[in-house]
Amino acid sequence: DQQVKQNSPSLSVQEGRISILNCDYTNSMFDYFLWYKKYPAEGPTFLISISSIKDKNEDGRFTVFLNKSAKHLSLHIVPSQPGDSAVYFCAASAWVGSSNTGKLIFGQGTTLQVKP
Amino acid sequence: DSGVTQTPKHLITATGQRVTLRCSPRSGDLSVYWYQQSLDQGLQFLIQYYNGEERAKGNILERFSAQQFPDLHSELNLSSLELGDSALYFCASRGSSETQYFGPGTRLLVL
Numbered sequence: 469d470q471q472v473k474q475n476s477p478s479l480s481v482q483e484g485r486i487s488i489l490n491c492d493y494t495n496s497m498f499d500y501f502l503w504y505k506k507y508p509a510e511g512p513t514f515l516i517s518i519s520s521i522k523d524k525n526e527d528g529r530f531t532v533f534l535n536k537s538a539k540h541l542s543l544h545i546v547p548s549q550p551g552d553s554a555v556y557f558c559a560a561s562a563w564v565g566s567s568n569t570g571k572l573i574f575g576q577g578t579t580l581q582v583k584p
Numbered sequence: 585d586s587g588v589t590q591t592p593k594h595l596i597t598a599t600g601q602r603v604t605l606r607c608s609p610r611s612g613d614l615s616v617y618w619y620q621q622s623l624d625q626g627l628q629f630l631i632q633y634y635n636g637e638e639r640a641k642g643n644i645l646e647r648f649s650a651q652q653f654p655d656l657h658s659e660l661n662l663s664s665l666e667l668g669d670s671a672l673y674f675c676a677s678r679g680s681s682e683t684q685y686f687g688p689g690t691r692l693l694v695l
Contacts, residue, residue, distance in 0.1 A: 500682045511586065511674050511686035512627070519682075557627065561682065569640040570615065570678055574627040 471495045472560050474575035482583050487545040489578050491558035494539065498560040502572070503532060503543045506555045515556075516543070548582045555579050587611065588677050588687035596693045602663040605690045609656055609677030615639070616658040617684060618650055622671040633658055665694045 473492045481487045489503075499520040504512035518525040518532045518541070525532050531544045545552055556579075559572040587610035597603055609616050618630040629642035633652035644650075647665075652658040662669060670693050676684035 502683065504686070509689075509691070511588070511590075511676075511688045513586070514683055514685060517683055559627075569632055569634075570682060570684065571617065571629045571632055571640050571642060572619075572627075572676075572684060573629070574619075576626045 470576075471498075472558060472573045472575040474556075474558060474578045476578050477576070478579045478581070480581045480583060481548050483550055484547045487543075487548045487552065487580055487582065489543040489545075489556050489558075489580065491541045491543075491575050492539060493541075493560055495560070495562060495573075496539070497562040498573075500561045501532070501534060501541050502559045502561075503530075504557045504559060505552075506557060506577070512557060545580075548580075550582050550584050553580055553582050586685040586687065588675060588685055590673075590675055590687035590690050592690060593688065594691050594693075596695065597665060598695055599665055599667060601665050601694075602661065603665065603692065605660040605662070605673050605675075605692075607658045607660070607675030607677075607687055609658070609675075610679065610685055613677035613679045613685075614656065615678040615684075616652055616656070617676045617678065618644075618658070618660050619674045619676065619686075620671050621674065621689075622668075627674070630660070662692070667694050670694045 502517040503515040506512045555577045589608045614635045630644040632640040674689045676686045
């Protein structure tokens with residue numbers, strides 16, 4: 469059962485344009501969401517996160533939007549740069565009982581290619 | 585640099601063998617998480633330790649075990665290795681925030 473889904477395996481955009489990466493989830497208990505960027509043979513690098521009490525969080529060129537009713541989040545990168553080319557993972561964590569252990573459930577990833 | 589270190593970077597071994605992967609968390613972080621990334625399964629949570637105690641378990645095989653030591657470094661032990669255990673193994677550490685910071689990973693190849 470894939471609780472976090474990234475339905476687009478790949479995305480190609482032109483340098484300077486907007487990149488929009490999407491993520492859907494099924495578990496309504498998820499209360500914290502994160503985006504990671506990953507290069508081959510390296511560990512995931514944290515990009516940006518959002519709590520379920522917010523609908524938007526912005527950090528420089530990166531903005532994450534959360535639509536709780538649709539169980540959908542998206543990462544916007546504006547403007548896109550060739551150095552942004554990597555695999556992007558969304559991840560979610562949930563409270564279980566009275567604690568949040570923080571274990572992350574990851575989507576399958578979307579490979580972003582930004583063309584010069 | 586996330587501040588999380590993992591050794592070794594690469595490991596090649598044979599089926600049936602036992603290996604130990606090591607992780608040092610960021611300074612001050614009490615939580616350590618282990619994840620496995622295989623080609624067909626994506627990033628899967630294995631186990632979490634907090635200040636030396638096991639806190640949560642995921643889909644970790646019985647052949648695998650982990651521990652966290654008083655200095656907060658953690659080791660993941662994989663035994664009776666099978667071909668299907670070949671994967672990237674990541675550890676991550678977490679402090680007071682919700683964010684986990686990942687190490688560079690250990691690439692395990694079982695021949």
